[in-house]
Amino acid sequence: xxxxxxxxxxxxxxxxxxxxxxxxxxxxxxxxxxxxxxxxxxxxxxxxxxxxxxxxxxxxxxxxxxxxxxxxxxxxxxxxxxxxxxxxxxxxxxxxxxxxxxxxxxxxxxxxxxxxxxxxxxxxxxxxxxxxxxxxxxxxxxxxxxxxxxxxxxxxxxxxxxxxxxxxxxxxxxxxxxxxxxxxxxxxxxxxxxxxxxxxxxxxxxxxxxxxxxxxxxxxxxxxxxxxxxxxxxxxxxxxxxxxxxxxxxxxxxxxxxxxxxxxxxxxxxxxxxxxxxxxxxxxxxxxxxxxxxxxxxxxxxxxxxxxxxxxxxxxxxxxxxxxxxxxxxxxxxxxxxxxxxxxxxxxxxxxxxxxxxxxxxxxxxxxxxxxxxxxxxxxxxxxxxxxxxxxxxxxxxxxxxx
Numbered sequence: 595x596x597x598x599x600x601x602x603x604x605x606x607x608x609x610x611x612x613x614x615x616x617x618x619x620x621x622x623x624x625x626x627x628x629x630x631x632x633x634x635x636x637x638x639x640x641x642x643x644x645x646x647x648x649x650x651x652x653x654x655x656x657x658x659x660x661x662x663x664x665x666x667x668x669x670x671x672x673x674x675x676x677x678x679x680x681x682x683x684x685x686x687x688x689x690x691x692x693x694x695x696x697x698x699x700x701x702x703x704x705x706x707x708x709x710x711x712x713x714x715x716x717x718x719x720x721x722x723x724x725x726x727x728x729x730x731x732x733x734x735x736x737x738x739x740x741x742x743x744x745x746x747x748x749x750x751x752x753x754x755x756x757x758x759x760x761x762x763x764x765x766x767x768x769x770x771x772x773x774x775x776x777x778x779x780x781x782x783x784x785x786x787x788x789x790x791x792x793x794x795x796x797x798x799x800x801x802x803x804x805x806x807x808x809x810x811x812x813x814x815x816x817x818x819x820x821x822x823x824x825x826x827x828x829x830x831x832x833x834x835x836x837x838x839x840x841x842x843x844x845x846x847x848x849x850x851x852x853x854x855x856x857x858x859x860x861x862x863x864x865x866x867x868x869x870x871x872x873x874x875x876x877x878x879x880x881x882x883x884x885x886x887x888x889x890x891x892x893x894x895x896x897x898x899x900x901x902x903x904x905x906x907x908x909x910x911x912x913x914x915x916x917x918x919x920x921x922x923x924x925x926x927x928x929x930x931x932x933x934x935x936x937x938x939x940x941x942x943x944x945x946x947x948x949x950x951x952x953x954x955x956x957x958x959x960x961x962x963x964x965x966x967x968x969x970x971x972x973x974x975x976x977x978x979x980x981x982x983x984x985x986x987x988x989x990x991x992x993x994x995x996x997x
Contacts, residue, residue, distance in 0.1 A: 610727040612736065615720065615785035616743035621778025622682070622716060623747030624754065625689050627860070628771045629654070629706060630830050631755035631852060632764045634837045639764065640699050648962030650702050651830045652955045654710040659951030661714030666944025670937070674719035674726075675789045681715030682782035685775060688712035693772035697765075714951070716782065718943050723789055725931045731875060734928035738871020741924045745863035749856045750774065752833065756852025810933040810996055811942055817883060817991035818926050818950040823984030824890055825919045827957030831965075832859055832912065835974060839901040839908060846905070858909045859916040866921035871928065879929040882922070883992035889918040891985025898978030922988065929995075957981065 629636070629651065637647055668677045688708045696705040720740055728736035754774070755767040836855050840846045846854070866886075874882045893915040900908060927943075934942040957980070964977040 609788040610723050611785045611788070612724065612727070612739065614781060615724065616739050618682075618778050618781035618785050619716075619720060619740055619743035620746040620750065621774050621781055622685055623713070623744045624750045624774035624778065625692065625709065625771045626713060626744075627748045627751035627829070627833075628692075628755045628767055629702070630833045631752040631855070632759065632767055633830075633834050635759060635764055636702075640702070642699050644962040644965045645959070646699055648830065648959040650699065650706050651826075651958040653703050654706040655826050655951060655955035655958070657707040657710030658714035658717075659948050659955060661711045662718055662947030662951055663944040665715045666718045666940040666942075666947060668940075669719050669722055670940035673790075674722040674940075675786050678716060678719035678723060678786055679783055681712065681719065682779040684712040684715055685782075686779035689772035689775040689779075693765075693768040696768060714947075718940065718947065720782075721927050721931075721943070722939065723786060725928065726936075727789065730932075733931060734871040734874040734879070734925060735868065736871070737928045737931070738868040738924035741871075741920070741927075742864045742867035745860050745867055745920060747778075748829075748860040748863065752852055752856035752860065756849050756856075759852070760849040806996075807933050807935070811930065811946075813991045813995050814926055814930050814933065815942075815946040815949060817887070817922070817988045817995075818946050819953045820887070820984040820987030820989075820991065821919070821922055821926060822950040822954035823957045824894060824981045824988070825923070825984075826951070826954035827961045827981045827984070828894070828915065828919055828978075829859070830958035831961050831977070832915075835898070835901070835978075836908075836912065838974075840905055843902075843905060854909055855912075858912040862913045862916035863920035866917040867924050870921035871924040874925045874928065879925050880992060880995045882925050883929075883995065884989065886918050886922040886925075887985055887989035887992050889914065890922075891982050891989055893918060894978050894982035894985050898974035898976065901974050919985075922992075953984075957984065 633647055636642065637644070642650075665677055665681065688705075688711070692705045692709050696702040721737055724736040724740045725733050751771050754771050755764075758764075758767040758770055833852075833855050836858075837851050840851045840854070870882055870886060893911065897911065897915060900911065903911070930942060930946065931939060960980050961977045964980050965973050968976045
C-alpha cells in the first residue's frame, strides 16, 4: 500500500483574521435563509404547491453540493485563499441576481440554483483556511466559530426578511438580505488578505496507515450524509411549520413568528456550533457526535406531532432541535481535517459534500411530498419523521468511529 506524504513548500506563515472572517461568514450567509423565511408568503404569491416549494429549495441545495465538489478539488490544485476570493465575488453577483429577478417559481428556480453555486463555493475554502491557520488542539473550535458565524447569518436572514415583509413584501426582503451578502463578500477578501495558498507536494511512501484513515473518512462521510439530510430538511420547513402552528394559536403576529423562528432555530445553532467544537477539542469527536445525533433524531421523531403544543414549550423544543442538528457539523468537518492527509483533504471534503449535501437536497422534496400526500391530521408528523432517517444514520456512523 502507498500513502501520499504531504510536503508544503517553504514560505511565510498563513494568517487569517478570524474575527473578521466570522463576521464575513455572517454577512455572506444573510441571504441563505431568505427563501425559507418568506416561504409561507411565496407559496401564496407564486401559487406553489408544497412539492414545488421544496423543488426550489432542493435546487439551491443540489447546486450547493455540486459547487462544494468542484471547489474542493480546486482548493487542492490552486489553494484555498485564491478559490475563496473568487467565490466571494460570485456570492455578490448571485445575491444581486436573486434580489433583482426571483419573481416566480421558474425564475426562483434559476436564481436559487445560482445562489447555491456561489454559497457552496465559499464553504470548503473557509473551513480549510480556518483549520490550517489554527493550532492543532483548537481546530474544532476554529471550524466551530466559522459555522457559528454562518448561523448568525441565518438569524439575520430570517429577522431581516420578516421585518421587510412587515413593511412591504418579499421583494424588499430579497433586496436587503442580498445587500448584506454583498458586504460579506468584501469582508471575506479583507479577512484573508494575509493568508497564503498551501498546495501540498506529494511523495509516495509505503505505509499501512492509509487503511485506517480511509475507514475513518468513510464513517465521517456517512455521518455527514445523515446530518445534512436532517439539517437541510429541517431548515427548509421549520419556518413554515412554526408559522402554521403559532399563527393558528392566534397569539403572535407574522413578524413575531419570524423573530422567534430565528432565535430558536439559528441562535441555538450559533451556540451549538462553537460549543460542540470546544467540547470535541476537550473530550474527543466521537462522544460529541453520538450525543448530538441522538438528540437530533429524537427531536425529528416528535416535532411534527406537537404542532398544537403551548407556544413556549414548542419554541423550547425547536431551540433544542436547532442546537442538536447543527452542533455536529463543526465536529464532522474538523474530524475530517484531522483524519485525512492535507494533500487529499480537498478531495475528501468534496466527495463528502456532494454525497451529503446531495442527499440534503432531496430531503426538503421528500418532506414536501409527505406533507402533500399525508392526511392533514398527521401530515406534519409524518413529514418530520422522514428527517429522522438522517439522524439515525448519523448516530450509527458516530458509534462506529474509532475515537
